[in-house]
Amino acid sequence: MIFSEVLKSHAEPLVKEIIQHPFLTDITTNTLAPAAIIAYVQQDEFYLSQYALALKAAADLAPSPTIAHVLMPLLFEPNSESIAHTWLLKSIDISQVEQLPTTVPNPTTQAYIDFLFANKSKDFFSLITALLPCAWVYPEFAKQLVPQEVTDNPLINWLQLYDNQFPDLLKMDLATVLFTILDQETFTQSKQQQLLAIFLQGCIYEWHFFDATYFQKTRLLANTSTITMEELMNA
Numbered sequence: 001m002i003f004s005e006v007l008k009s010h011a012e013p014l015v016k017e018i019i020q021h022p023f024l025t026d027i028t029t030n031t032l033a034p035a036a037i038i039a040y041v042q043q044d045e046f047y048l049s050q051y052a053l054a055l056k057a058a059a060d061l062a063p064s065p066t067i068a069h070v071l072m073p074l075l076f077e078p079n080s081e082s083i084a085h086t087w088l089l090k091s092i093d094i095s096q097v098e099q100l101p102t103t104v105p106n107p108t109t110q111a112y113i114d115f116l117f118a119n120k121s122k123d124f125f126s127l128i129t130a131l132l133p134c135a136w137v138y139p140e141f142a143k144q145l146v147p148q149e150v151t152d153n154p155l156i157n158w159l160q161l162y163d164n165q166f167p168d169l170l171k172m173d174l175a176t177v178l179f180t181i182l183d184q185e186t187f188t189q190s191k192q193q194q195l196l197a198i199f200l201q202g203c204i205y206e207w208h209f210f211d212a213t214y215f216q217k218t219r220l221l222a223n224t225s226t227i228t229m230e231e232l233m234n235a
């Protein structure tokens with residue numbers, strides 16, 4: 001199995017759990033509470049601004065000009081996903097992110113960002129692997145949650161965006177590029193295990209991000225998803 005498939009197969013149980021998270025089920029039923037929408041958009045604006053910096057750092061650390069060249073066109077504008085936020089806010093009659101109070105990152109957001117930059121300090125491939133869950137998890141749940149039939153639920157646009165149904169607004173090809181970079185490299189068994197742990201940790205942060213904004217948690221809860229890191233590593 002190629003390395004990217006190994007990563008994905010270990011994370012699959014977690015993706016199933018994310019799909020069942022009330023944040024996403026409430027999106028599909030148009031019952032997501034305004035407070036959760038506001039908390040999510042605020043935290044995500046902040047998170048994505050930091051993610052853009054981490055992605056830029058990856059391009060700077062690229063081990064070859066070829067890899068740097070592949071990464072360059074993907075360098076995230078901090079507001080490239082703002083249409084997703086605009087759609088969420090519109091559903092609760094807020095027209096712009098600027099109308100929200102200034103964001104202070106909650107502990108989960110801060111921990112996820114710290115995790116990205118901690119992996120930047122390790123090496124290029126650790127950073128690429130840490131960046132992957134953000135790029136991979138959304139299209140994974142979106143393709144499973146987008147309804148097949150026409151709906152008047154205004155929140156479905158948000159899912160369709162991540163299902164790559166509006167490529168002119170947001171192209172969802174970052175995960176493919178990052179996985180390809182990993183697949184073109186040969187890693188020792190122990191390096192593969194390290195990268196797997198980083199990938200799974202990032203996916204766990206994705207679950208926590210929804211949970212923290214859904215319940216507006218202001219403290220960090222370790223391992224409140226029902227699947228443990230050990231179970232995922234050994235699956």
Ligand SMILES: Cc1ncc(CN)c(N)n1
Binds near residue numbers: 081206
């Ligand atoms: C936390 C988080 N993870 C992923 C995505 C989708 N790029 C996002 N907007 N925010």
